[in-house]
Amino acid sequence: MKVVVLGAGALGSIIAGHLARAGEDVTLIARGDRARYLEENGITVTGLAEFNTPCAVASDPSILTEADVLIVAVKTHDTEAAIASLDHLKIPSVMSVQNGVVADAKLSKVFGEANTVGASASFSGEVLADGAVRFTVNAGFYIGELPDGTSERVQGIAAMLERSGILSKAVSNIRTVQWSKFVTWVGGMPVAVLSRLATYKFCSDPDSALICARLVKETAALADAAGIPLQDSPPMPIMEIISGTEQEAVGKIGELGARLESEAPDHRWSTLQDLERGRYLEVEETLGYVVAEAAKEGIPVPTVETCYRLINGINRIQQSQRRP
Template identity: 45%
Template structure:
């Protein structure tokens, strides 16, 4: 173990410049938080948040040329003591928003990797981001509505059916946006879920559930942790965002839209927020 002192600023006006700005907060309130940092001279910025809107918000604040896309396939848990457990360290991938590889992405990835966070630089980062996102949406939807550890709803036949349908709807939105999904960026066997038969897709989800039961039996999605702790959920910036993108492109996503409204209601009731909050 080792200890590293970290300078903390609570007044954003005191920050004048940052060689690299990493956004690692939950998505609610991101636009307002970045607005308070527009004066900062940023060398490069990226976000490890869930969803897709993060890249757009960073580009609005600092310019698209200062932004890298990022995919974080990692997990952690905030304990009641305030300690944070880093429970999954799969990879953190970085890349240019125009789809190219770059020296700066490679340098940042190498720096993170040498510090113990497995990282790499890739081309086509938006494909990686979308490939994680389409599966993440379904996992979050089931985690919040079932309030169960991950392996239980993956291994349930009806849970698996709902997950497959949600993944397929989200994938149609990606396709309409011109995004080619990849197995490499996915957190579930995406190729089988999208191209396989219904029975093959369901079996693939159940197999993923068996793997979680063996390797991470207590794994809970971050949204479930937030729900149980009484924290706000990432609903409008994720589910709301993909529903908006679907409508803009004329793609029907009835299950995702229903899940969006259901999760928004759960979030408001759980947090005691007024009916019009969060839109």
């Protein structure tokens, strides 16, 4: 399969690097200094995997003439502009590893519903100052047909990724997987950004863990209103958090913190990494989506809304202070 990975941040680099190392035909679309670095040095991955590999890099998407699979790994607020640069291609399988639950609709609009595949990435990393990528969590890359079901194509893509070293699986309930991951993500991102702590640290503290629990419960109520069943989404045991008392939820999140301290002490939320680098934060398409949809359904989400407005303010102020 000819694979194009759109976006050379942590996830895009991890995916493209693993596929390139495995001998797959992969092109990574990157921009500016990042593209030049990758062309000169290849992709270096550290952490859960240790390797350096050359990889085809394209800074001008218009030069691409064909692809079998497109994996979108840009930030959510860059989606429309990024995929528009590839609308000249007929790509039979397009998927997103972005945060949130709105990407599939955007991809379908450009590439067609039949060509859009559901995906959810429960793996993570961080681009380091030297240009390498630290691979911190490898919990799963899930792929499925929309709105549900599997097929030969998703099984083939999952098998290709699995062979490369990224834990991958074709699933028949991709909407559940996507929403469960989103609930987990909303449960941690705001606390990571507002505390600026490594993930295990804020999970281990009872007060910050309580905020995580409330964020999970409120977002899960929105999924329930949409008729989407949830399931545990590694690493967070969201089903026990949702069904238990707040005190029980804090205990479960504390257990997660202890496990992360042992297994992934370097894990930091990607949005926290963006904040520290002065980048635009993924707020509107994620927390903003929860607030807007909850208002339509009449579902109270006070913790999500408070975090949304705080982080939106931080985002706006930080961007206004950037040099032109």
